[in-house]
Amino acid sequence: MKVRYKNLWIRDAEIADAAKLCQWWNDGELMKYLGFPNGLGKSVEEIEDKIENYTDEKGRLLLIEYQGQSIGEMFYDNLGNQVAEIHIKICEAIYRNKGLGRIILSLLIKELFNQGYQKIILDVNLQNTRAQHVYELLGFKKLRINDDSWVDQLGCSQSSVDYELVENDFRDYATDTNIGG
Template identity: 50%
Template sequence: MYLENGNLVIRNATAGDAQTLCNWWNDGKVMAHAGFPNGIGTTVQDILDKLQTDTDRNRLLILEIDGVPVGEMNYRTVVDNVAEIGIKICDFNQQEKGSGTTFLTVLISFLFMEMGYHKINLDTNVKNTRAQHVYEKIGFRKIAVHIDSWKNQLGELQSSIDYELTREEYVKTLQQDK
């Protein structure tokens, strides 16, 4: 996959990205919102092995701005025509500039219009209000809130929100924005 929108690119992660991904995923500041304030403790080899399992239905992606990797996305098929996605802008200097919304919109459009998915799911930590704002602006609906449903690495109870967006809802949102 190679999707471009101006100076923003979403592309397949490759073996050449393994060290960067390893650095991001082992950085507790980057991974704290996902419940890993100490990082996930992965290795470059673990990531290389993961990349070997990527297919058109389950893929790890790199986000670039002006040719520089700034984050990662992924999608996976949970059941026929339903995908689950995730995104992290790992370069803190690139956060809160609107690029996350654009990256999400580009991937969502591709998954709905080119890949034929009918629904996209995602979740986020209740504390991640910035992400919630972005998801809801794009058209995602809250479908469940899980209070104190899991613990992070430090043993602290965490809560999460499940979201979903159907292709029909997304197309309607696009038409309203015109």
């Protein structure tokens, strides 16, 4: 996937990105909402293997660039039956809370609908209310709250929220009026 919008760029992750992804994935502060407050403990080599194994049929690990700098990552998995599951992280803290997330997600969602997906799903930690707000702005519908549905690395019970989006409900934030050149 290659999607460009002004100073934003979404592209397939490449082997050369493995070191940066390793840094992000092993950062417990960044990964805590995903249930990994100690980080993932992945090596560069393991991440290189993961990148090599993604295909258009299975899904893709994607890098997010803004103004020429890698700022985050996301992925989508093809679940079959024209359903994709997505996840996103803006990993560089200085780029959070600037409205970039909803624009980046808009670009990904548009591309997935253009590829023929009919539904996009995701789940998010119940504590991550900022992400929930963004998903709901984009038109995602809350399906359910899964109370105490998983346990993080520290043994703490966590809850999640399931969302889904169909094209008719999608609100696109990637327009010329929403981000500076």
